[in-house]
Amino acid sequence: MDEQFESISQIKASAIDMAIRFGPKLLVACLILFAGYLAAKWFGRLMHRLLDRFPLEQPVRALLTHAAQGVVFALFAIMAMQNLGVELLPLVAGLGVAGAGAALALQGILGNLAAGLTIIFTQPFHVGDYISIGSEEGEVLDISLFSTTLGHTDRSKVVIPNRKIVGEILHNCGKxxxxxxxxxxxxxxxxxxxxxxxxxxxxxxxxxxxxxxxxxxxxxxxxxxxxxxxxxxxxxxxxxxxxxxxxxxxxxxxxxxxxxxxxxxxxxxxx
Incomplete structure (x- = not known):
């Protein structure tokens, strides 16, 4: 019984010691992440107002806004991990290995993402254009990172993965x-x-x-x-x-x- 009490006392002492040593750092890290969240939201709104001055498609503005928010939050996350004493070099290496495995498993999704970025920035067509590609044709209703939606006069819709569009012969009738x-x-x-x-x-x-x-x-x-x-x-x-x-x-x-x-x-x- 004495040994059990002694083990419990050691665990309690260790927990109190860790709380004293890492508690303030953890609290500061949480505050940094919260500040990063607020800063990313503020910077996103600022970026959105700035991009409204340029003739960009809505998907392009949304992509640039989200990317800016992600970069700002990532900077604050790095500051939070440094405050906790996390070694970033091994973490980056581990993320690289995990990213390579994820890329192999998600080839189709990443292919659609890359094709979506190509469509958004090269702008071979816009929302409202009538396009024909392969055996499909219709009015462009939406352009997202992963797919493009075409509408027909019978109110039906066809969703085409972006990787099926990039590299194919495309006929754009415009509006x-x-x-x-x-x-x-x-x-x-x-x-x-x-x-x-x-x-x-x-x-x-x-x-x-x-x-x-x-x-x-x-x-x-x-x-x-x-x-x-x-x-x-x-x-x-x-x-x-x-x-x-x-x-x-x-x-x-x-x-x-x-x-x-x-x-x-x-x-x-x-x-």
Missing amino acids: IRRLNLAVSVAYDTDVQAALGIVEKVLAASGRVLKDPAPVIGVSRLSDFSVSLNINPWVKVPDYEAATSEINQTLLQAFRDRGIVIPLPRQEVRMV
Whole structure:
């Protein structure tokens, strides 16, 4: 029993000795970390206000702000560890070995991160642009560090890992798209009058952009009709609605003016 009491007394004495020796240092280290947290928040807000003066994308501003906060807090964390007497060189070496193992295990995630940084800083496209890459296309809704989100006119979304974008052939239409419409008229039609009707229909449409100006003209002389090519520009969200409206208005305008849209026909002679 005496030996147990003696062991408890030794443990208690050791705990009191460690509390006396390391307690103040631990308290100071906690205060340093708390001060670092506050300083990082303050510096982040300051960085955000400074970056608002530059024409940067929101993901770029967020990334730079978080990076600045991380650097400030890391400096305070180093000060706290030095106050506790922690040797930083062995710690850095251990973190390097652990980082190498983590990098091998998280190759896909790190690949997306590297590709996301490439997209954010090189800016091959922006939010609101209409892009096509591989078999996917759509309006860019969001650009993050790990993925890019595209939206479709049916309100569905597709999330593409950033590593699938960088290094691939990318078609960026920007914030406007060109309609590729065509209509056929009979050979005995006054083509200039038909083109004039097309111009009026496009000018009356609220979805067709005035700049760049629409391109219209005769695209092909087929066996039974003259094909008119109609290429106006519209905003990305108006693409499908404008296609339907223009086709419907053209059909009615041609009918009202007696312009015939001929049907395909073949002449068969029996000998």
